[in-house]
Amino acid sequence: MSKNFQQLESTAVPIPIENIDTDQIIPARFLKATTRDGFGENLFRDWRFDGDNKPKADFVLNNPTYSGQVLVAGKNFGCGSSREHAAWAIADYGFKVVISSFFADIFKNNALNNFILPIQVTDAFLDKIFSAIEKDANAKLAVDLEKQTLKIVSTGEETSFDINPYKKACLINGYDDIDYLLSLRKDIEAYEATREFNF
């Protein structure tokens, strides 16, 4: 997992389904590992493979026409369980960016904590991306984190996206939250000294 992110130009994998929950991204029975590695092989496990572990031909990850470091999905992506394994699976598979018109809160945090950039676009722009990929599976998307822009290279259509300035700095510089929190130890102890009860 690379810890720095600035710019990316890549083809994309489209999954135009809404409300993709983290149980689809990584089913619960694959959460038994005790390290962060290797979850990619079970990404979208039950959509990718049938009961006999044979690849399902109609699922996009089994279709060699589509590839790339960007996953494009329908709205409310990552809802459900808080399992960070979903973000680990997406990163381990090789995606660096996920685009949707809406993300569930916990997933968004988990993605950012694993240096995956979640980009929220309007429903209309999401449709444009899906139709660009439908027309040409090799259509490229260009992401510029510094400028906070996302461009469909083939059509030149561009949109800006929001990201919190703190998280943006973390992504660009490869910082993580724990380093920052650990640096605040004195403040945390000072806060504790003001509390009589643990609530």
Place this chain on the structure above:
Amino acid sequence: MISPGLHEVKYDTKFYVTNLCNRLIKSNYGMGKTLVDKIWDNHIVVSKPGFPDVVYINTHFIHEVTSPQAFDGLRKRGIPVFRTGKTRATADHNVPTMDQHLPIKEALSRKQVEMLTQNTAEFGVELYGLGHPYQGIVHVIGPELGITLPGMTIVCGDSHTSTHGAFGAIAFGIGTSEVEMVLATQCLLQYRPKRMKIEVNGQLKKGVVSKDIILYIISKISASGATGYFVEFAGEAIRSLSMEARMTICNMSIEMGARGGLIAPDQTTFDYIKGREFAPKGADWDKALAYWQTLYSDADAEFDSVITFDAADIEPMITYGTNPGMGIGVTQHIPSLEQLDEKEKPSFKKSLDYMGLEAGSGLLGKKVDYVFIGSCTNSRIEDLRMVAEFVKGKHKADDVVVWIVPGSKQVEAQAKKEGIDKVFEAAGFQLREPGCSACLGMNEDKVPAGMYCISTSNRNFEGRQGPNARTFLASPLSAAAAAITGKVTDVRELV
């Protein structure tokens, strides 16, 4: 237009915008505060522009599935758990619900549970593991032990941590990186949430219980209707609920996307807490109570969104699809394709294909193969009492398998003390041992492919209860009714 899980939203955009503007304009003039803001402000360690708030966490629960990588992180950094007394551990997600006294058969589950034991011993964290009288589902044991208290910030690497909000606490699920942050610093980086109030006025009708309230709300505002918000539940119908029923409501606030849900503490809350194992005692109790009584949203507090419902409109609910927003009253019909937006159709069709159901059809009389009564949503003693009272003297339908999985060892012991186990045995129900069980099928308790399970759990996602298993979410009463008749039943006809 009717969309799955979004039937008739009493949600006024103009109202929302006006309210938001009012709040922004008035926020500098000493306006009243919401309950969420009161608790939030009380836990800010550092707040600076451009950064998320550093929020102090009072209570951290961990379990075997989402904690191993966090402890690994501490080891790699060479740091200890910062405040060992504020984290408590239990084994719940993957544990078997039969023969818990024997070693866990499945190797990977056994390894995770063993790692939890090793990690908690190495880092000095209290563990209520298998065999401990306090073991159970993490969101059941916190409240029953008096660890969960009003005004707290509570987190756990599990999205249903929102359950603890029923006590007037800010409680939410986190990922494993955040588990590591809390272990390392007792703090998290968080943005102040937006505030939503959901009022349920009036009184519930016979046969309708708290699970129906929350399934109804989610069916109205959709599985993403509260994303970004902390939701305060209020109104007469909420106020009149017991603590355990309130926990069911807050538990499922994540299923409408909310960061958390909470209910202002009142006499019902204080009566529930008093005397529990870890609750304050004596003079501490009096001081704590005086503070807890200040925990409510001020009359002039502004919410970013307010939605109201009438309890009398709610009937026993059931889901038909593959997200919890796809719910209907048990006598109603699944939406037909004509009622949907063009864009919604592919996801809707995929969902109904998975469920083996027809758009526009009803569910009453649909055959059920499994009944699961359990999970952090509905496995507390009141749930078991409600089911036992209903099934007393009745017997399950022949071809239905009924699993009752208590939320904790204490719930199990209480059920036995009250003779509830005998009622279940006579009805042909299996009373098993505590754990998350068939809610997510991490252990052996899986619903076979293609089978229908009416379940008191919280998620009907594809494969949630086992590969290709089909889930109908419902209340414990509705699940018990289906166990008796062998099909989806309007419980009001039997009570």
